[in-house]
Amino acid sequence: EVQLLESGGALVQPGGSLRLSCSGSGFTFSAYAMTWVRQAPGKDLEWISVISDSGSRIVYADSVTGRFTISRDNSNSTLFLQMDSLRAEDTGTYYCARSYGNDLYDNWGQGTLVTVSS
Amino acid sequence: EIQMTQSPSAMSASVGDRVTITCRASQDISTYLTWFQQKPGKAPERLIYGASNLQGGVPSRFSGSGSGTEFTLRISGLRPEDFATYYCLQHSNYPITFGGGTKVDIK
Numbered sequence: 001e002v003q004l005l006e007s008g009g010a011l012v013q014p015g016g017s018l019r020l021s022c023s024g025s026g027f028t029f030s031a032y033a034m035t036w037v038r039q040a041p042g043k044d045l046e047w048i049s050v051i052s053d054s055g056s057r058i059v060y061a062d063s064v065t066g067r068f069t070i071s072r073d074n075s076n077s078t079l080f081l082q083m084d085s086l087r088a089e090d091t092g093t094y095y096c097a098r099s100y101g102n103d104l105y106d107n108w109g110q111g112t113l114v115t116v117s118s
Numbered sequence: 119e120i121q122m123t124q125s126p127s128a129m130s131a132s133v134g135d136r137v138t139i140t141c142r143a144s145q146d147i148s149t150y151l152t153w154f155q156q157k158p159g160k161a162p163e164r165l166i167y168g169a170s171n172l173q174g175g176v177p178s179r180f181s182g183s184g185s186g187t188e189f190t191l192r193i194s195g196l197r198p199e200d201f202a203t204y205y206c207l208q209h210s211n212y213p214i215t216f217g218g219g220t221k222v223d224i225k
Binding site for chain 1: 173213
């Protein structure tokens with residue numbers, strides 16, 4: 001069974017940092033591109049970033065460029081999101097999802113909650 | 119950035135109703151269009167990919183159509199478990215963008 005499990009969400013002050021993780025199991029993690037999507041409370045889904053299967057290609061949304069860094073460790077089937085200079089508007093549930101070519105997001109994690117507040 | 123405009127943003131419907139949700143892209147995205155269902159407190163679940171391909175395990179009352187800039191999600195015979203929010207997504211170009219969602223609630 002394919003499983004994605006996010007962790008690392010917490011309450012953090014504005015300007016602070018946080019590192020999210022997404023652990024994959026039940027599939028060949030290194031064969032899939034991985035994506036982070038977030039959702040502010042009561043709001044819509046927002047695509048954040050994608051990293052290719054090998055990690056050689058990375059794309060960010062403008063809203064996080066220069067502040068967030070996506071990375072992966074294929075040997076441990078884990079995806080990361082390093083979030084720096086956090087703002088109140090970064091508050092939300094962060095999901096990871098997998099994709100294979102143009103076959104996007106058939107499996108998602110359960111999400112991890114990030115709250116940026118003083 | 120490709121804008122995805124969903125309509126309606128919310129609707130009330132009854133069990134058994136036929137429901138149609140539309141998603142319009144600000145430019146041609148071919149069939150790089152996916153539909154998701156999301157229930158409160160849960161992760162989205164994929165319903166339709168490639169504009170019209172039904173995800174395995176999804177009931178056949180769900181169907182998708184369209185190409186280019188206009189797409190439709192239809193639910194034929196709404197069931198109680200279908201009351202949820204539905205999102206479209208385009209992956210023709212980066213940044214990948216979602217529609218604004220359509221909340222389907224009980225009339």
